[in-house]
Amino acid sequence: MRISSDRYSQRCYFIGNLSKNTQTDKWILDIGEVKCRFHDDFSFDDESDWYNPFTWGSQILGFWKNDTDNPVMPSRAYFIGSLLLENSDFRELRKSLEQVVKNSCNDFFIYSNTRTIDDEFIEKSIAIL
Numbered sequence: 570m571r572i573s574s575d576r577y578s579q580r581c582y583f584i585g586n587l588s589k590n591t592q593t594d595k596w597i598l599d600i601g602e603v604k605c606r607f608h609d610d611f612s613f614d615d616e617s618d619w620y621n622p623f624t625w626g627s628q629i630l631g632f633w634k635n636d637t638d639n640p641v642m643p644s645r646a647y648f649i650g651s652l653l654l655e656n657s658d659f660r661e662l663r664k665s666l667e668q669v670v671k672n673s674c675n676d677f678f679i680y681s682n683t684r685t686i687d688d689e690f691i692e693k694s695i696a697i698l
Contacts, residue, residue: 627655
C-alpha cells in the first residue's frame with residue numbers, strides 16, 4: 570500500500586488448517602482466525618519494482634529546516650530555508666559514518682500489535698489453486 574510518499578504495508582495472517590480435497594485435487598485452507606498489523610520498513614533502500622534512477626527520484630523523507638539551533642519537525646511541503654532529504658541522502662550518510670562509527674544508521678522495522686478480525690465478510694474456506 571502506498572500513501573503519498575510514505576510506504577508501509579498492512580499484513581494479514583491467516584490461521585487455520587490446510588487439507589487436500591482428493592476429489593477435486595485442490596488444497597483447501599479452512600480459516601479459523603485472521604490477524605492483521607501494520608508494518609513499516611526503515612531500510613532507506615529504494616524498492617526496485619518502482620524506483621528507476623532515470624525516471625524517478627529516490628523516496629522522499631521530507632523537507633527539513635537547515636537550522637540546528639531552531640529545529641522543527643520535517644514537512645511534506647517545501648518551506649524557505651528547508652532541505653529536501655531522500656533515501657539516497659541517508660544511504661550516503663550511512664556510507665560516510667561507517668568509516669568512523671561501525672554499525673551506524675542500521676535499518677529497522679516497526680510493527681503494530683496484531684488485531685484479530687472476525688466478521689461475516691471473511692471467507693471461511695479458500696481453495697488454493
